[in-house]
Amino acid sequence: GAVVSQHPSWVICKSGTSVKIECRSLDFQATTMFWYRQFPKQSLMLMATSNEGSKATYEQGVEKDKFLINHASLTLSTLTVTSAHPEDSSFYICSASWGQGASYEQYFGPGTRLTVT
Amino acid sequence: SQQGEEDPQALSIQEGENATMNCSYKTSINNLQWYRQNSGRGLVHLILIRSNEREKHSGRLRVTLDTSKKSSSLLITASRAADTASYFCATGPMNRGKLIFGQGTELSVKP
Numbered sequence: 001g002a003v004v005s006q007h008p009s010w011v012i013c014k015s016g017t018s019v020k021i022e023c024r025s026l027d028f029q030a031t032t033m034f035w036y037r038q039f040p041k042q043s044l045m046l047m048a049t050s051n052e053g054s055k056a057t058y059e060q061g062v063e064k065d066k067f068l069i070n071h072a073s074l075t076l077s078t079l080t081v082t083s084a085h086p087e088d089s090s091f092y093i094c095s096a097s098w099g100q101g102a103s104y105e106q107y108f109g110p111g112t113r114l115t116v117t
Numbered sequence: 118s119q120q121g122e123e124d125p126q127a128l129s130i131q132e133g134e135n136a137t138m139n140c141s142y143k144t145s146i147n148n149l150q151w152y153r154q155n156s157g158r159g160l161v162h163l164i165l166i167r168s169n170e171r172e173k174h175s176g177r178l179r180v181t182l183d184t185s186k187k188s189s190s191l192l193i194t195a196s197r198a199a200d201t202a203s204y205f206c207a208t209g210p211m212n213r214g215k216l217i218f219g220q221g222t223e224l225s226v227k228p
Contacts, residue, residue, distance in 0.1 A: 046217075110158060
C-alpha cells in the first residue's frame with residue numbers, strides 16, 4: 001500500500017514552454033502533498049507544501065508564479081513549471097501524506113526528470 | 118535551508134561489511150527518518166525514529182538517536198551490493214509539517 005505515482009517520468013521541453021507534472025496517491029487519500037527539487041548529486045530541496053483544497057505554501061526563494069501547484073483532490077496534485085528555462089532542468093519529486101505534520105510518514109513518487117533545452 | 122549534515126559524504130565498502138552513516142541536525146525535532154535513493158529514482162522510506170526513542174531496528178538496519186547531541190546514525194549490517202544507493206536523513210521539526218533533508222551519504226558496496 002501507500003503508492004505514489006508521478007507522470008511523466010521524464011520530459012524534454014523547449015525553453016519558454018510550460019510543463020505539467022502530476023503526482024497521484026494511488027491507494028490512499030493524501031491530505032498533504034509536497035514538491036521537491038533535486039539537482040544532480042545533491043539533496044532534496046522542498047519547494048512547496050500543498051493541502052487539498054487550499055493554496056500551496058511555498059518555501060523561501062521559490063517563485064510561486066513560476067511553479068504553479070494545484071491540489072484539487074485528495075489523490076492528485078500537479079506542478080506546472082511555466083516558461084521553463086534550462087536552469088529549471090532538474091529531478092522533481094513529490095511526496096504524499098495522509099496527515100498534516102511531521103509525525104506522518106511521507107510516501108515518495110518515483111520522480112520526474114525535466115530537461116529544458 | 119537544509120539543517121541536516123551527514124557524514125561521510127561517500128562511503129565505499131566490501132560486501133559483508135557494515136556501513137555506518139551519521140546525521141546531525143540543528144533544531145528540536147519530532148522525529149528523524151532515513152531514506153534510500155537509488156540513482157535517478159524516488160525515495161524509499163527505511164525507518165522512522167521518534168524523539169523519545171533512542172534506538173530502533175528493522176532487519177539489517179539499526180538507527181540510533183541522541184537528541185542531546187542532535188545526531189543520529191544508521192548502521193547497515195552485512196551489506197550487500199544491492200545496498201548501493203544514496204542515504205538521506207530527514208528531520209521532522211517540532212510544530213512543523215515538513216521534512217528537512219540532509220545532504221546524503223553515497224554508499225557503494227562492492228561485490
